[in-house]
Amino acid sequence: MQQEWEPGEAELDRLRQDALAHAADQGYPVVRSPEVTRRLELLWGISEPPTRGRKARIALADVVAAGVAVADRDGMEALSMRRVAGELVVGAMSLYTYVPGRAELVELMVDQVFGELELPAAGLGWREGLGTYARQTWRLYCRHPWLLQLNMWRGPLAPHVLDAQEAGLRTLAGTGLTAPEVVRTLALVDTVVQGTARADIAEDADRRVSGIEFDRYWESVSSFWTDYFDYSRYPTMARIYADGGFDATDDFEAALDRLLTVVELSLVAAGPTR
Template identity: 60%
Template sequence: MASNTVTPVPSDGVDSARTPDSSVDADAGADGTDDVVEDVVDDPTDQVPRPDDVTRRLALLWDPPAPPTRGRKARLTLAEVVEAGTAVAQEVGLEALSMRRVAARLGVGAMSLYTYVPGRTELVDLMIDRAFGELDLPPADAPWREGLSRYAREVWHLYQRHPWILQTNMWRLPLSPHVLDAQEAGLRTLVDTGLPADQVVEILGLVDAFVRGLARAAVAETVENDASGMSSDEYWTSMSSFWADWFDVERYPVMTRIWEAGGFDTPTDPFDASLDRLLDGVEMTIDRAREQD
């Protein structure tokens, strides 16, 4: 997602600190030039740290081990472990997810799970990637508003199906295939609208934050309904004496004015209504950018 935007590092790029200096005297001779080129070739140019745990974590996402073809057939598959982890998170929440709980659901010992995943962190990565794989992302040729609207609604429904995702640090979503597919699709809806690149990223981040915020509120409301046995309408009806006994129209004149004008009437679908207002603002930004070209 845009809040998890990655700055790509070209794999064939050359670090400017290692680029042959164009100011080198041409009279230095072929030997001097060869020395510079040899230094660039021999020295890794990306200078990217690769801790062992990060390497294992990324490899599991992008190149998971194939099931063994020889010897005794494995009792489980990696997909089954991920599915069980997702089921546990759905039932008890992500904070209560543990390798022991997942193993119990699968009917195996906890230690056997480490044959498939190194630990809980890697399991959660795989669970998130599996969930994001459910998204029906907008096609490349969709008009920007239709595409961005579809992107937002798909992510909204994903959070309704998998509320445990919202318990993760959304600024550190895993660098996994399906998470990046979603970000690619979101950025693609805006990249050819005439917006500067930084505004494309900013706007997608705004949409992501909007969706997450409403999704968290909706999930919290569902949890409250289940815990109290009282719907939102029933709750506010039970609190109606407040308006007669405590609300002061002189202290809150603006609130009163908006209330009397129907401003607090709840729309049939608050997500769609709010998303339309947000996209109206994006459209104005796009129009302004095109006018400046």
């Protein structure tokens, strides 16, 4: 079990100074624009809609929840300010009191659903903590498939999104991996989680549309292997099949177990915990 790290005020101040110095060394200037400032203020709850005049029928939280409902039901391609307004039974123009536009609404939606995660607590062993992180994010993508229609590598700099990243990084910090290795390992986990969630969602959609289960689909095209498959062209595939390589149906837990084993091998290669 990893020792829980709780930095004091002095160390937090040093961390801030080190992070800012590293950004300067990398050539990252501090850029502020009105558009980005508005987005960040919304995400961090600093900016509030005007309250003058009649009492508002809805709140920002209602707008975000309505956006999530539309995306959950119909996907990101259906999300528009007009559709969200229809969900709330208000005029589309009234939504601009709360959010500048669709892009900002999407960021707020992402942060809201990331708040559903039950993140691993500090102090867990790396395997338990990373496994919890992976399971929770996989379930999140399965509940909200529209997340996978977004570029999560440019995810919003929002509280719940960063909470998830902090928890993921924390599971690997202090394991003996260098800082770049920690980041790359967590990125590998995120990639596998997103890929398996995307595959599961696609399979579920095909099953609902066709009414054909996975095993029944492959049974329906089984004549291919007898009538068309070229054993001389694909000898490795044929050998793997004959040895039972494709017999077991895989699931997320099996894939996660193999992934964690790969991470464990990298920890062994890294040597004793620093």
